[in-house]
Structures are given as structure tokens and as C-alpha cells.
Amino acid sequence: MSTTEAGGRIAIEVTVNGTRHRREVEPRLLLVQLLREDLRLTGTHIGCDTTYCGACTVIVDGEPVKSCTMLAVQADGAEILTVEGLARDGELHPLQRAFSENHGLQCGYCTPGMLMSAHALLARNPDPDRKQIRKGIQGNLCRCTGYHNIIAAIDAAAAAMREGK
Amino acid sequence: MSWTGTSVRRKEDDRLVRGRGLFTDDELEPGMLHLHILRSPYAHARIVRIDTSAAEALPGVACVLTGREVAAQCDPVMQLGPPPCDKIRDLPMAVDKVIFQGEPVAAVAADSVALAEDAAALIDVEYEMLDAVVDAEDALSDRSILHEAAGTNRTWQGVYEYGDVEGAFRDAAFVVRIPRMQFHRFASTPLENNACIAEWKRQGGVDFLCNNSFPGFAQQLLAPGLRLKADQVHIRTYDVGGSFGNQIWNYVYMAVAALVSKKTGGRRVKWAETRSEHLLASGHGNERTYLDTEVALDREGVITAVRSRHIDDCGAYTRYEPLGCVIWSQVLAATYKVRNLRIDFTQTVTNKCPVVPNRGYSRMQQLWFMERIVDICAHELGLPADEMRLKNYITQFPYETPNGCVYDSGDYPAMLTRAKELIGWDRWQKECAAGRKAGRLIGIGIGTTLDSGTNNFGQARIMNPYLPFSGNSEVCTMRLDLEGAVIVCLGTTPSGQGHETAASQVAADVLGIDPSMVHVRPGFDTAWNTFVGHSGTYASQFAVTGLSAVHGAAQKLKAEMRRLAAYMLEAAEEDLEFGTGAQGPEVRVKGTDKAINYWYMANLVNNNNALLDASLADVTLNVRHVYRPPFKVPDTERKFGNLTLTYAAQLHIAVVEVSRETCRPQILAYAAVDDCGTLINPQIAHGQVHGATSHGIGAAIMESLDYDESGNLLTGTFSDYCPITALNLPDIAWGNIETPSPFTYSGAKGMGEGGGAPLHTMSAALQDALHGAGVIVTGSHHPAPRLFEILQKPNRAEAVSVERRGGKQARR
Incomplete structure (x- = not known):
């Protein structure tokens, strides 16, 4: 439970990529700021200020969330997965591998958010068609790739994951 | 095997997919x-x-x-x-x-x-x-002046005239007049906003970590502004989240951060722009108005002359401007062979955000203009759009344009054929004709465009003869490090173009090793790395300037290694070969097992040099190569000279239908054919084509930076600006042809900007769809509300006129 501390700070507890963190935060602190500035997980990026671009997408209790639109205090008690938590024992997640193999990234700025949205999509639907993939990433902007290779990458990752690779 | 032409997986990806990139805002410090x-x-x-x-x-x-x-x-x-x-x-x-x-x-x-x-x-x-002036023509009336000391809002005016324009109009069979066209304001808006960290140093000078994409230039502007020597302005970049030219001029904000740091006694100051700030006050693309355009054609529909007045709106400051008043002339007559042209070009400031180079900078505005001319003439003279283009395309290469530019190579008819195959031209032609008969607003359009790359900075002198700029250059250093690793450093500032990967491919080819054995160190650094005044990533040039520098450096390193190996192996240099042996990269005597590996060579020079003969005293295994393209200073009086080294080309075809109910333009099919000469890494080139296509489609149907009459930006957030998403884009059929450039070592041409091809293509497809409804497409932006307006008030009567001089009708 959140408790207000002196100075208007609120104590919260979040589990990020399997590690539990306790912090006392300003009520106005955004989840993305907590992740980037307090927990130093700078893989989650900020690309806009109107919840449009999706660069800050993370998974909160299984759901994709634009972390610029959630207060850190709202995430109290939550399990959060960020891009840094995708690889296991240094081995790339199939989505990460597929993005690289299919040239699904250029500058790489949208990539963490794209990966997290794709991760959520495939958790819901392990075998999406291309239209469903487009829909799954409609909340994520990419200004470099024209999306074509991102869609191909998610398609390839879905196939690999279905085959257990 | 050759690594050039192979889709080597990118070296950059591993850190980026793990979220371990270092973008400026990622640098944190208590x-x-x-x-x-x-x-x-x-x-x-x-x-x-x-x-x-x-x-x-x-x-x-x-x-x-x-x-x-x-x-x-x-x-x-x-x-x-x-x-x-x-x-x-x-x-x-x-x-x-x-x-x-x-x-x-x-x-x-x-x-x-x-x-x-x-x-x-x-x-x-x-x-x-x-009083605010937001319209270019209004601004030119000088009723309200922005820079009072200048006394006028007009920042540049010049006439570009070539051939016999008067004679061509006198002899024309048809004269087509288009009183007004307009290219709208938009920007490519990289996903990473501008950012910098500044630290004023106690010993004098300032350190920056930033995402500026032309730091060689930024340093030259910042140093005198901050009253420092150039070497005291230390600029570093690392991962950059897109630029598209927009990030060239963020030195303005770097200066603010530096002065704030100075005022705090040298504390590190971070500035991270918000998206709303970026849209409001970062940098927009140039707007252009085309007035009194007249096109002379012969009786076959061949364009013989063009004359027009162009007004460029550069916003409030002339930061990179008025360079745009010349840059467009790299593609004066686009892909067309017309030799008689007169363009009266004026630029003005207005009370809007200053413009910056934006993917396709200044050329796409001219290419769109030429494509509209060709397309409107085809529709008005009743000529099929493809035939009209084939009649007018340049077909002989190298081709010297009327203003002295040299198009290196190309085959536009072959690109048209390929694009037609990809889209199914004949089938769609039939469907469009049948659809229109049935009342559908459906059309097919062609956009041909150029991506001129590797600027001759001497063109700046056409704009201002006193500017001390000409030519171009880029630099690479390469060394065998202490343990024999091949280490490469570049002067470029990539923002997604895969320079680490492409550079390793080129070096690997020269040395006969695997790209994984070449270590390209990312990051630009004016203090500790190599750079020249032109260093940066802009204007479609890395494949030429950057990779030629890598190629030159690799050859220099190879020459040193060959001398060293010849001495140690007691063999003639011509008897040596480079390759990979059991112990990794090596130099060996052909046909023997006598070899020296990279570690041994590096060790000889760095740790064990008493073994070396005095004749090898100049061998350091640490070389620097500056590539300089073969340019001359243009003739500024005649506005004549070769302004760019290579001309990549794009040919797109779109099928578009406008909904009668919602006026929404829907893309039913889209094909893009690219020619950037020899491909270095096909996957990367393909990715650039897709990206440029997405930008252009977004700009054509969604994205616009609109102002009200008081100068308030109306599309100041992403929610209003509506950058294109995965849902708004069609699947794109991609094709490629290769016409190698005779002017580059590899045959590659600079690419990536894409020449705004979708803007031309979407306008042409909409022209085809709406011509029957009495609409002439005279603007570059086609969102549903604009299409609704134009369909309510068809403009053909005032937007175009055709004078027929008694000659017979152009043939169908």
C-alpha cells in the first residue's frame, strides 16, 4: 500500500524485470521517469508528450502500457517488464533476434517500445496475420523503417516462438 | 566472395534491441x-x-x-x-x-x-x-518586417535562366499555364527529440554530448558565437534517434545550454526537448509557392520550355538558408530533358518556425513541381501519363543538365517498366477506367524522382559568391590495434543508416577478411576522433563520401601491412596475398604456408620494433584518409556547375481511391522501384526506401504544420500532426535496378532521402482520380477535408489553361 511520507512523497514498491524496488516518489512522477531516472533503465524511451508515439511502452501486469501516461504511484505493487528484461541469460528474445535479422530497426529509438507492444500482441495472439500485426503496433510510431520490416520481424518472431525457438 | 552487395546483419542492432543504446537523454548523473x-x-x-x-x-x-x-x-x-x-x-x-x-x-x-x-x-x-505575416506573398509586401535592420522580409532573389526560353515559347504548339501551386510545410520529426548536455569547462571551452547530425558545421558556427576557438567546442555524439536533416541546426539550443552552464559556474546542464517543443520550434521543411507557371510543348507533347516564379518560405530565421534557394537547382529539370528554363526564385522570412533541411531538402519541392507540370500537361492534352513521361525522360548518361550538373547514370524507362510490372499496370488501368465510369473516384499515378547526393558545397557561392565553401569531404581512420584488431573510426554521425556495418563490409573486402573482424567504433568526437568540416550525416552521401574514405583508409593500411609483411617474410610485395588463415586474418606468400598474422604485425610496430628495418620507419599501421570528390567551383554568374556527384532515382506508382462518402484517400496498391547504383548492403538500402516512402505518404495525406493567420501553430502535438502509423500504410511492392555510378569507386550512389517520391506519386494518382470531376491537383497535401473542399468547388477553370497554337492535337 502507498503511504504518504514527509515532503509529499509516497512510498511505492514495484517489481521490474524480476527485481523488487522500493522508492519514495513525488506524486507527479511518471512511471517512465521512475524507470529511466530512478532505476536507470534507459532502454525505455520518451518520444512525445501526448501518449501518441509509444516509445515508452512497457508491460505492466501483463498489459502494454505507455509509461508516460501512468504515474509511478499507480504502478505500486505492479510487475513490470521492460526491454532490458526480454533477453534471458544474455540470449536475445526471439523478438529481438527477429528485429535484427529482418532489419526491423534503423535508429533504434522506437525499438524498445515496439518490442514490448509486439510482446504483448504475441502473448494475446501467437499467430497474428499481417493486419493484426499492424493493429497491434498502431500505437507505436517509427519514423525510420516505414513499418514494413517491423511487421516482417514480428511475423518471423511469432513463427519462431510457435516452434519453440 | 565480396561483402559489398551482401545483406550483412547490422552490428548496431545488438545494443539497440537490448535497450543498451546511449541516446543523449540516457546520460544520467547525480x-x-x-x-x-x-x-x-x-x-x-x-x-x-x-x-x-x-x-x-x-x-x-x-x-x-x-x-x-x-x-x-x-x-x-x-x-x-x-x-x-x-x-x-x-x-x-x-x-x-x-x-x-x-x-x-x-x-x-x-x-x-x-x-x-x-x-x-x-x-x-x-x-x-x-502584426504577424504567415503567408509568403503577404510577407514580401513588407507590411510588417521581422528583421527591422534588414529593411525587408526578402532574404534572397535570383533568376535561373538557361537555353532559349523565349524562342521555345514562340515555337510552341501548346502552352499550358498553371497560375498557382503550393508545396506544404511538414517535417520528418525524428522520434528522438533534440537533446544536449553542456558543460562549460573551467579551463575554457565547452563540452557537448548531443544529437546534432552535422557537427563539423555546428562547431564552426558555435565557436565564434560563444567567443571560443573551434577546438574549445568539444562535440560528441553517440546513438542518434533519427535526424532526416532536422537535427542539423539544434546548435542554437546547444548554445543556450552552454551559456546556462557557464552562468552556473560550469555545472553539467541537460536539455531534452519535448515533442511539443520540437513541433513548435525545432525546424520545419521549406514551403514553396509556384506562380505564373508556363509550359511550352511541341505537338508530340514533348516539353520544350518551362518558366515560373517560385517563392520559398523559410520561416523566421535564415539559419541554413538561403541555401535552399540553390540546392533545388541540383534537380532543375528533374528527370526530364527540357533545356529551356527560366525560374525566378525568391525567398522570404515569415513569422513561423525557421526551416531546416528535411529529408529531400529543397530538391523534393522542385521535383514535385516538375512532376506536377508533366502530369497536368498529360491530363490536359489527353496523353497517357506513362507515355508523357517516356517522351520526356532523359535517356542518355552521363547527362549534363542545362545548368551544368552531371547525372551520372540511370534508366528511368526501365524503372517505369519494372514498377508497372510490380503494380499490375494494365489491370489497374482497366479497373480505374471502369471504376470511373461507375462513378468511383479512382486513379493511378506515377512519380519519378531523384535523390541527388554528395553536395558540392561550392553551390553555396551561387547563393553568396563570398562564401568560403566548396567541394566536400569525409574522413576515416583505420589502424591495427595493439593486438592486431582492425579498428575503424568515422567522421559521420549515423542515425540509423548502419554505418558501422557498411564500413566493416568495405574494409573487409579490401583486406580479404570477415566483417566481424572489423571493429567500427561508433560516436563522433571532435577532441578524440577524426573529422573534417563536412563531417556528418546528411544529403544522401555516406555510400559515396563515407565509404570512399573507408575504402581509401583500408588501402593505405593494406599498403603498409604489405610492406611490413614483405620485409618480415622476405618476399616480394607482389607475391603476397591477404586473407584469413587458421589463426585468423593474415598476410601470406602465395602458394606457401609462410604467413604473418595481424597480431604479429601490430606487435612489431608497437611493442617489438627493434626487429624492424629503418626503411619501415614511416609504417605506423595507423592511417587516415580523407575522401574528396572531384568538384570544381561553379560559375556563379551563369549559375552553372556540377552541384552533386551522384543521382539515385526512384519511380513509384500508386493506385488511390477517394471515398465519395468521407473523401478519405485510400491507397489500393503501391509500388516503389529504386536505383541507387551498386548496392553495398541491400537490406539497409531497402529499409531506407521503405522509410522514405513512409515519410512521403505521411506528408502527402496526413502530416502538415498548419498555422492560423496570427501565427499560432495548429498542429503542435503528435495527436494533431498525426504522423503516419502502421495502419495508414499499404503494403509496398519493392523493386530495384542497378545502374552503377561511373563517378564512385564502388558504383554506389548516395541514397536515403528518396526525393519525396510519394508526394509526387500521390498527387499524380489523385489527379487521375479527380480530373474527371474537374479538379486540378495544385497542392501537395491531400487530407480528407481538403479533398472535400476541392470536390465541392472544382478548380479546373481557374487552375489551368491550355493555349493551342493551331498545331494538331498531341497524339494519344
Whole structure:
């Protein structure tokens, strides 16, 4: 439970990529700021200020969330997965591998958010068609790739994951 | 095997997919100050008074900086243009008046971004409103002048005239007149906003980590502005989240951050722009108005002359401008062989965000203009759009244009054939014809375009003969490190173009090794890395300038290694070969097992050099190569000369239907054919084509930076600007042809900007769809509301006229 501390700070507890963190935060602190500035997980990026671009997408209790639109205090008690938590024992997640193999990234700025949205999509639907993939990433902007290779990458990752690779 | 032409998986990807990139805002440090900029809410106003006392009193605020202090600490940035541009006083913060909405008026540094914003809200600024001019023609009336010392809003004017324009009009069978066309304002908006971290050094000078994409140029502008020597402006970049040219001029904000750091006694200050700030006050693409256009054609439909007046709107300051007043002439007549042209070109400032180079900078505006001319003439003369183009395409290469540019190679008819195959031209032609008969607003359109790459900076002298710029260059250093690793450093500032990968492919080919054995170190650094004045990533040139530098450096290194190996192996140099042996990369005597590996060579030079003969005293295994393309200074009087080295080409075809109910334009099919000469890494090139296509489609149907008449930006957030998403894009059929450039070592041409092909293509497809409804497409932006308006009030009667001079009708 959140408790207000002196100075208007609120104590919260979040589990990020399997590690539990306790912090006392300003009520106005955004989840993305907590992740980037307090927990130093700078893989989650900020690309806009109107919840449009999706660069800050993370998974909160299984759901994709634009972390610029959630207060850190709202995430109290939550399990959060960020891009840094995708690889296991240094081995790339199939989505990460597929993005690289299919040239699904250029500058790489949208990539963490794209990966997290794709991760959520495939958790819901392990075998999406291309239209469903487009829909799954409609909340994520990419200004470099024209999306074509991102869609191909998610398609390839879905196939690999279905085959257990 | 050759690594050139192979889709090697990118070296950059591993850190980026793991979220381990280092973008500027990722650099965190306890005690770092955060900068927030207070911006003008008005487009044109005098600053009567600024009271910063309440902001300064807020706990956690380190300092507040105003324009007056900036003016005292800093000199105006050098202006590139001829008079009256020399009278424009461009400081990084407004002093006495603001001239565009979003112009900085004060800056606050505080312990956190939130605190800095809180403090900025306490700054009290009193403004006295002035008349804003947001329309280029209105601005040229000088009824309200932005830069009073200049005495006019006009920043440049010049006439580009070639051939016998009068004679061609006298002899024309048809004259087509188009009184007005308009290219709209948009920007490619990289996903990473501008950002920098500045630290004023006690020993003098300033350190920057930033995402500027042309730091060689930024250093030359920042140093005199900050009253420093160039070497005291230390600029570093690392991962950059897109640029598309937009990030070239963020040195303005770097200057603000530097002065704030100076005022705090040298604390590190981070500035991370918000998206709303980026859209409001970062940099927009050039708007252009085309007036009184006249096209002369012979009786076959071959264009014989074009004359027109163009007005370019560069926003409030001439930062990179008026260079755009010349850059367009790299593609004067686009892909067409017309030799008689007269373009009267004027540029003006307006009370809007300053423009910056934007993917396809200044050329796409000219290419769109030429494509509209060709397309409107085809429709008005009843000629099929494909035949019209085939009649007019340049077909012989190398081709010298009327203004002295040399198109290196190309095959536009072959690209048209390929694009037609990809889209199914005949089938769609039938479907469009049948659809229109049935009342559907459906059409098919062609867009042919050029991506001119590797600028001759001498073209700047056509704009201002006194500018000390010409040619171009890029640099690479390469060494065998202590343990024999091949280490490569570049002067470029990639933002997604895969330079680490492509450079390793080129070096690997020269040395006969695997790209995984070549280590390209990312990051630009004026203090510790190599660079030249042209260094950066812009203007479609890496494949030529950057990779030629890598190629040259690899050959120099190879020559040193060959001498060293010949001595140690007691063999003639011509008997040696480079390759990979059991112990990794090596040099060996052909046909023997006598070899020397890279570690041994590096060790000889660095740790074990008593073994070396005095004749090898100059061998360091650490070489630097600067590539300089073969340019001459253009003839500024005639506005004549070779302005770019290579001409990549794009040919797109779109099928578009406008809904009768919603007026929404829907893309039913899309094909894109590219020719950038020899491909270095096909997958990367393909990715660039897709990206440029997405930008162009977004700009054609969604994205626009619109202002009201008072100079308020109406599309100032992503939610209003509506950048294109995965749902708005069709699947794109991609094709490629290769016409190798005779002017580059590899045959590759610069590419990536894409020439705005979808803008031309979408306009042409809509022209085809709407011509029957009495619509002439004279604008570049086609969102549903605009299509609704034009369908309510078809414009053909006033938008175009055709004078037929008694010759017979152009043949179908």
C-alpha cells in the first residue's frame, strides 16, 4: 500500500524485470521517469508528450502500457517488464533476434517500445496475420523503417516462438 | 566472395534491441542540472519587460537566463546569405522581440525538469503584439518586417535562366499555364527529440554530448558565437534517434545550454526537448509557392520550355538558408530533358518556425513541381501519363543538365517498366477506367524522382559568391590495434543508416577478411576522433563520401601491412596475398604456408620494433584518409556547375481511391522501384526506401504544420500532426535496378532521402482520380477535408489553361 511520507512523497514498491524496488516518489512522477531516472533503465524511451508515439511502452501486469501516461504511484505493487528484461541469460528474445535479422530497426529509438507492444500482441495472439500485426503496433510510431520490416520481424518472431525457438 | 552487395546483419542492432543504446537523454548523473526553455506564445511581439525574480527565488533553481544576458555573452550566428541577410541578428534567444511562436525568451536550470518547468511558469513576460505575416506573398509586401535592420522580409532573389526560353515559347504548339501551386510545410520529426548536455569547462571551452547530425558545421558556427576557438567546442555524439536533416541546426539550443552552464559556474546542464517543443520550434521543411507557371510543348507533347516564379518560405530565421534557394537547382529539370528554363526564385522570412533541411531538402519541392507540370500537361492534352513521361525522360548518361550538373547514370524507362510490372499496370488501368465510369473516384499515378547526393558545397557561392565553401569531404581512420584488431573510426554521425556495418563490409573486402573482424567504433568526437568540416550525416552521401574514405583508409593500411609483411617474410610485395588463415586474418606468400598474422604485425610496430628495418620507419599501421570528390567551383554568374556527384532515382506508382462518402484517400496498391547504383548492403538500402516512402505518404495525406493567420501553430502535438502509423500504410511492392555510378569507386550512389517520391506519386494518382470531376491537383497535401473542399468547388477553370497554337492535337 502507498503511504504518504514527509515532503509529499509516497512510498511505492514495484517489481521490474524480476527485481523488487522500493522508492519514495513525488506524486507527479511518471512511471517512465521512475524507470529511466530512478532505476536507470534507459532502454525505455520518451518520444512525445501526448501518449501518441509509444516509445515508452512497457508491460505492466501483463498489459502494454505507455509509461508516460501512468504515474509511478499507480504502478505500486505492479510487475513490470521492460526491454532490458526480454533477453534471458544474455540470449536475445526471439523478438529481438527477429528485429535484427529482418532489419526491423534503423535508429533504434522506437525499438524498445515496439518490442514490448509486439510482446504483448504475441502473448494475446501467437499467430497474428499481417493486419493484426499492424493493429497491434498502431500505437507505436517509427519514423525510420516505414513499418514494413517491423511487421516482417514480428511475423518471423511469432513463427519462431510457435516452434519453440 | 565480396561483402559489398551482401545483406550483412547490422552490428548496431545488438545494443539497440537490448535497450543498451546511449541516446543523449540516457546520460544520467547525480547533480546534473535540467534546462527548461520559456517560449513565446506569440508569433510577433515586442518584449516590454521580463521579471524572473519569482523563478529565481524558487528552491532548487540554479539560474535563469534571459535574452539580454545571452546578447551580452554571445555573438550572433554567421549568416550565409548575401545582403540583406548580413543585417539579420540571429541569437539563440529573443532579446527585444520575438518573431515566431515558440522562440526562446528565457531559460531555467534547476535540479529537476519538473522544478525547471515550475520556475519557468513564474517568469512574468510583458509583450506588445505586432502584426504577424504567415503567408509568403503577404510577407514580401513588407507590411510588417521581422528583421527591422534588414529593411525587408526578402532574404534572397535570383533568376535561373538557361537555353532559349523565349524562342521555345514562340515555337510552341501548346502552352499550358498553371497560375498557382503550393508545396506544404511538414517535417520528418525524428522520434528522438533534440537533446544536449553542456558543460562549460573551467579551463575554457565547452563540452557537448548531443544529437546534432552535422557537427563539423555546428562547431564552426558555435565557436565564434560563444567567443571560443573551434577546438574549445568539444562535440560528441553517440546513438542518434533519427535526424532526416532536422537535427542539423539544434546548435542554437546547444548554445543556450552552454551559456546556462557557464552562468552556473560550469555545472553539467541537460536539455531534452519535448515533442511539443520540437513541433513548435525545432525546424520545419521549406514551403514553396509556384506562380505564373508556363509550359511550352511541341505537338508530340514533348516539353520544350518551362518558366515560373517560385517563392520559398523559410520561416523566421535564415539559419541554413538561403541555401535552399540553390540546392533545388541540383534537380532543375528533374528527370526530364527540357533545356529551356527560366525560374525566378525568391525567398522570404515569415513569422513561423525557421526551416531546416528535411529529408529531400529543397530538391523534393522542385521535383514535385516538375512532376506536377508533366502530369497536368498529360491530363490536359489527353496523353497517357506513362507515355508523357517516356517522351520526356532523359535517356542518355552521363547527362549534363542545362545548368551544368552531371547525372551520372540511370534508366528511368526501365524503372517505369519494372514498377508497372510490380503494380499490375494494365489491370489497374482497366479497373480505374471502369471504376470511373461507375462513378468511383479512382486513379493511378506515377512519380519519378531523384535523390541527388554528395553536395558540392561550392553551390553555396551561387547563393553568396563570398562564401568560403566548396567541394566536400569525409574522413576515416583505420589502424591495427595493439593486438592486431582492425579498428575503424568515422567522421559521420549515423542515425540509423548502419554505418558501422557498411564500413566493416568495405574494409573487409579490401583486406580479404570477415566483417566481424572489423571493429567500427561508433560516436563522433571532435577532441578524440577524426573529422573534417563536412563531417556528418546528411544529403544522401555516406555510400559515396563515407565509404570512399573507408575504402581509401583500408588501402593505405593494406599498403603498409604489405610492406611490413614483405620485409618480415622476405618476399616480394607482389607475391603476397591477404586473407584469413587458421589463426585468423593474415598476410601470406602465395602458394606457401609462410604467413604473418595481424597480431604479429601490430606487435612489431608497437611493442617489438627493434626487429624492424629503418626503411619501415614511416609504417605506423595507423592511417587516415580523407575522401574528396572531384568538384570544381561553379560559375556563379551563369549559375552553372556540377552541384552533386551522384543521382539515385526512384519511380513509384500508386493506385488511390477517394471515398465519395468521407473523401478519405485510400491507397489500393503501391509500388516503389529504386536505383541507387551498386548496392553495398541491400537490406539497409531497402529499409531506407521503405522509410522514405513512409515519410512521403505521411506528408502527402496526413502530416502538415498548419498555422492560423496570427501565427499560432495548429498542429503542435503528435495527436494533431498525426504522423503516419502502421495502419495508414499499404503494403509496398519493392523493386530495384542497378545502374552503377561511373563517378564512385564502388558504383554506389548516395541514397536515403528518396526525393519525396510519394508526394509526387500521390498527387499524380489523385489527379487521375479527380480530373474527371474537374479538379486540378495544385497542392501537395491531400487530407480528407481538403479533398472535400476541392470536390465541392472544382478548380479546373481557374487552375489551368491550355493555349493551342493551331498545331494538331498531341497524339494519344
